[in-house]
Amino acid sequence: MIALNPQRSFSSEDLASSVGTHAVVIRSIVKLLRGAGLVQTQQGVAGIDLTRRPEELTLLQIYRAVDAPESVFRVHEQPNPQCSVGSNILDTLGSVFGGAQEVLDAYLANVTLADVMSDLARRIG
Incomplete structure (x- = not known):
């Protein structure tokens, strides 16, 4: 607005x-x-x-400014170390979620407030 x-x-x-x-x-x-x-x-x-x-302001800058979490993906941090799945799930999901977070950050870095404004203006008419 x-x-x-x-x-x-x-x-x-x-x-x-x-x-x-x-x-x-x-x-x-x-x-x-x-x-x-x-x-x-x-x-x-x-x-x-x-x-x-607006052309100079990216959604990543805004996202980070509003105390966005380090990662939008969360995993239970204390899985059962005696379980073959539990003892390995953090490394497995860490890799997957880390890659997804990188993609999200890169995408937000390439969208500016001006882009959002343009889409809004088109929808408003």
Whole structure:
């Protein structure tokens, strides 16, 4: 919303209404984005501004800024070492999930906020 309407100031309440969540959730996300240097805000003034052009901002940067997990894939970390499957599953799945995470990161690194905006604009009409 911010990037599609740069002339308008959006409050966390405005964004929360669009997303369908509470403004506190939006404020915590904005705090993370601000900490990563991706947005700027002014205390006491409604409005959130991007610090980069949408063409310069990748989804990977945003993903990492909002404290995304190191990996979207999780495995139970204490399988039974006495079991032939349990004693080997972490190495097996670590390799598979690590490869999948690399593909996800590479994909997100190649999608910009401008790409998302373009798709949204097309869908909105």
